[in-house]
Amino acid sequence: MxxxxxxxxxxxxxxxxxxxxxxxxxxxxxxxxxxxxxxxxxxxxxxxxxxxxxxxxxxxxxxxxxxxxxxxxxxxxxxxxxxxxxxxxxxxxxxxxxxxxxxxxxxxxxxxxxxxxxxxxxxxxxxxxxDRLSRPEPGREGLYDSGSFAELAADRLKKIQSAGEQAHVTLLSIPTYKDLADRLTSRDSATLASSVSDFLKANSVGGDSAAKVGDGQFSILHAATTRIETVVGQIEALTRRVDPTGKGAAVESATLTMDAADISEADLSRGLLYALTKFREADGSGLSIADLAANMSSLVEEAVTEVSRFRSVVSQASFYVALQPIIQIHTGDIHHYEALCRFNAKPGESPFKTITFAEETGLIHDFDLAMARKVIEWLGHYPRNNDKVRVAVNVSGFSIGRPAYIDSLMWLLKDNAWTRGKLMFEITESARMSDLQSANNFIQALRSRGYHVCLDDFGAGAASFQYLSVLDVDVVKLDGSAVKNAQRAPKGRAFLSALTELCRRMHVETIAEMVDTEDTLLFCRECGCSYVQGFLFGKPSPDIADFSPLPQGGLFRRGGTRSSL
CATH class of the missing domain: 3.30.450.20 (PAS domain)
Known part of the structure; x- marks a missing residue:
């Protein structure tokens, strides 16, 4: 040239x-x-x-x-x-x-x-x-929660592995974290949390691929070349630095290696979330992180298989509604029924395990919507001018944080406006609601459309009072264990009576659950509860005729005033 x-x-x-x-x-x-x-x-x-x-x-x-x-x-x-x-x-x-x-x-x-x-x-x-990630921002300590991390890690793992690169997820646990926390001042605890957060993010892919799974439990997506033993050593050094005894705490780690090539991003995300949940639940169970890691790949595979099976159940509506009555405590009138799920493949078996799995893998919002459709279909068998049969359908606290669920539910209610006065909503797993103001907006959207809302598991923890102060609901369901504990405790009657009086002053009615004996019924009546629910009046049944006449109906006096719930 x-x-x-x-x-x-x-x-x-x-x-x-x-x-x-x-x-x-x-x-x-x-x-x-x-x-x-x-x-x-x-x-x-x-x-x-x-x-x-x-x-x-x-x-x-x-x-x-x-x-x-x-x-x-x-x-x-x-x-x-x-x-x-x-x-x-x-x-x-x-x-x-x-x-x-x-x-x-x-x-x-x-x-x-x-x-x-x-x-x-x-x-x-x-x-x-x-700003560019279409995901929830990291939590207060700068780390993602398990669900957000699972989505982020699945997305990046798929892309990284498809580019011929390698990255791994590692779980980190401080088994004696609670003992360490007891030795620290609030300032030192905050310093440790901030230092661990910054260190994990610095060593993660993209500088933000880290999560707090539980107290003293973390996960991180990192390059395959990262020396995890160095990461462990640095975190242990951070604990010694803030510990007044200089002892610090040991850190355990387990790295998950998985081939994401044949797994969809959505299934990989749910598999990771399932594995992280098992990791969190293993704390204090005697199961070591090494044992957990040894089975982690199979856990992810198990989750993927179960996700596919559960999706099929939801899409084919392979479940039915079992009803349990909620009864006015003085008159014995059935105010409404709670709709409980039973799966066709497991008749008579409690759905607790399956529902928990759906919550652990982020599928519960799909099921909640399918359950609402099923209950509306059931109500459709009665004349639309019949307001004598009312049914409450459960909504998980997980689902309330899903805009797609909220939009779909509102469209479903718009298409079935005749369900006003017949359909109610009961919010379960309220502890999963991270944004109470958004949750209250959802509740008010339902109430403004003519649907009553109940808050489940009330009284099970100190946070219940915060929920009651922020969430404007029509009724609260007193947690069954709280009712049983109050019945046994010397000051239990005073506690439960004060609780029902607080609700009465706030124009919120109360349902006591797990009422299985006549003594518990009398106790709840004396404490001022509005309604009761429990096996004393029959086990959940798909046949509403099983509650007419009401089992143990003779325990009530007739002619009482019907509640305005």
């Missing part, structure tokens, strides 16, 4: 670089070959890396990226090779002092087969990353 040809080639290269710089709005511009070696670097290279652009030529771009984010870089470059461009990626680079610098990365490739990569970098911040 003559001098003119060389000049034109140079101009073409300069043009390409200029176009890429303009496109990428960057502080820095790199040209990389197909192996990610730096061919050209321009911009604020000294400020970012402490080296000139010429000094960076020949360096592997991977070596400039934070080790934890290398798998993500591989996934990004794989995307560029397929589509020609990528933008709005937030990763971390290694600064001149070994510090990590958050950057936004945009890149393109003119020739997906043989062309070079043009990469632009601009200073960013972690919050920009959170």
């Amino acid at each position: 003559n001098d003119e040809g060389l000049r034109l080639e140079g101009l073409k290269a300069d043009r390409d670089r200029y176009v890429s710089l303009a496109f990428c709005w960057a502080d820095l511009l790199f040209e990389l070959d197909r192996q990610f070696a730096v061919l050209f670097a321009a911009g604020a290279t000294s400020a970012f890396f402490g080296r000139s652009g010429d000094a960076l030529v020949g360096t592997s771009f991977r070596d400039l990226v934070a080790p934890a984010d290398v798998p993500m870089l591989g996934q990004i470059m794989r995307q560029i090779a397929k589509t020609g461009r990528s933008q709005d990626n937030v990763i971390r680079m290694i600064g001149p002092q070994g510090n990590l610098i958050w950057v936004s990365l945009a890149a393109y490739c003119l020739d997906p087969v043989q062309g070079h990569f043009f990469v632009g970098l601009r200073r960013s911040r972690p919050s920009e990353k959170a």
